[in-house]
Structure formats: structure tokens, C-alpha cells
Amino acid sequence: MDRIPILRMGNFLLVTIQVDLYDRLALNLESDLVQMVSKTGARGVLIDISALSIVDSFMGRIIGNIGSMSKIMDAETVVVGMQPAVAITLIELGLELKGVSTALNVEKGMALLQHKIGSSEDLEEDQDDSSVE
Amino acid sequence: MDRIPILRMGNFLLVTIQVDLYDRLALNLESDLVQMVSKTGARGVLIDISALSIVDSFMGRIIGNIGSMSKIMDAETVVVGMQPAVAITLIELGLELKGVSTALNVEKGMALLQHKIGSSEDLEEDQDDSSVE
Known part of the structure; x- marks a missing residue:
């Protein structure tokens, strides 16, 4: 396998990581994901890592990268x-996953994303209002 | 890895198969799934196999099994x-996945499940009505 599938669900993209990410797989995932965000106009990315019982610094860094890339493509990331x-392990490794939110399960993650997107849209509307006045 | 994660999304369960299923993994998936259906009262099971580029008769049989098991637990299965x-390959192997519906992607699969569950609930309501009269 050299690709992790990215599932589109409405405004969100869902990625389930079940295997250890090695170099090529991680690079493919990053590029597939940003292309998919660009193509679909997705506003949120959910990364499910419930199948991972261990994590290393490489994996932590990749998750952080995905969060940063999604952010500059205007999509929120929730692990x-x-x-x-x-x-x-992540904390012991000193990886705090900055810019990435977390939630206990997919349902809670979706609720969090919906809340975040909703509040950012409110903000945009407020800004539009103030520019009109 | 000896478990494939099962994600709960509202009334549905989502399973993404990314690796070849060997004996123990397949058995674990079957038992996890029926337990999850029983625990959550899920009405539909979505199995995403977009990461599989090849399939063998064992894999085909497992997918069929999952469909049959879900069916008798009162949940529909969509691949x-x-x-x-x-x-x-599935057709050439003579595996027609009886009792399992298919859809092109997760969004269409969810719509199909919602339609199926909706129509079965209508049927139940109709039956209730007629028993009252």
C-alpha cells in the first residue's frame, strides 16, 4: 500500500491512519490531503489515530505538518x-501538536469542527458588516 | 496491528480497510463489528475499500460474512x-456479495443507507398503524 485513503464527508475530510507511516507514505498523504482540500474546498480535516498504539517523533511531526498545511489552506485539523x-509518548517526546485540536472520537471531532467553522464564519460576517458601515 | 478501527458516526459505523485481511484480523473485525452494532444500536455499516487495489476470495467472503452478520443484527451494509x-476480480471469482449494497463513495453510501433506513422505518410505522386499526 502506498496511499492512505482520504474520505470526503460533506465539508470535512476523514483520514484513518492504521499503519506506521514511512517516508513515502507520509509524503503522499501530505500531498494528497492538500490537493483534496484544494479540490473539494473542505473546511476541516479529521485524522483518526485510534489504531495507533505507539507513536514516534516522525509520526508526531507528520501530524503537526498536516495541521500546519491545512491551516494555510483554510481548513482546521482535529486529531x-x-x-x-x-x-x-507525544508529551515525553516534546511534541505538543501546536495548531492541531484533539477530540475523543470522530463524533466529538466533527462537532468541534462544526463549531470552529461556524464561529469563523460568524467572524467573517461580522467583519463584512463592519466594512459596510 | 491486530485490529481495524470502527468509527461511529451517528447511526452508522464506518470501517476503512487499508491492509490485506489475514485470518486473525478478519475474525477480530467480524466480532468487533457485531459487538459494536449491538452496543451502539447502529442501523448501518459502511465499509470503505478504496485503498484495496486487489482482492482475493478470502477477502470477498469476509465482506459477504460481515454483510450477513449485520443483516441479522438489523443493520444494512454498504461497501x-x-x-x-x-x-x-470479484465477479470473475464468482463472488457477487449478496445482501451487500455498494456505492461509489462514502457520501453516496451514507445517502443510500439513510434512504434504506428511512424506508424501513416507514414500513414499520405502516405496520404499527395497521395493527392499531
């Missing part, structure tokens, strides 16, 4: 399903 | 994202 051991 | 080559 869901993190196992307790993975959270411990 | 989504099948690649053309996989469809050709």
Missing part, C-alpha cells in the same frame, strides 16, 4: 481517537 | 469506493 499511551 | 479492477 481524534488518541490512545492514552500515545498522548504520554 | 463503498470499490476500484474497477476489484469489481472485475
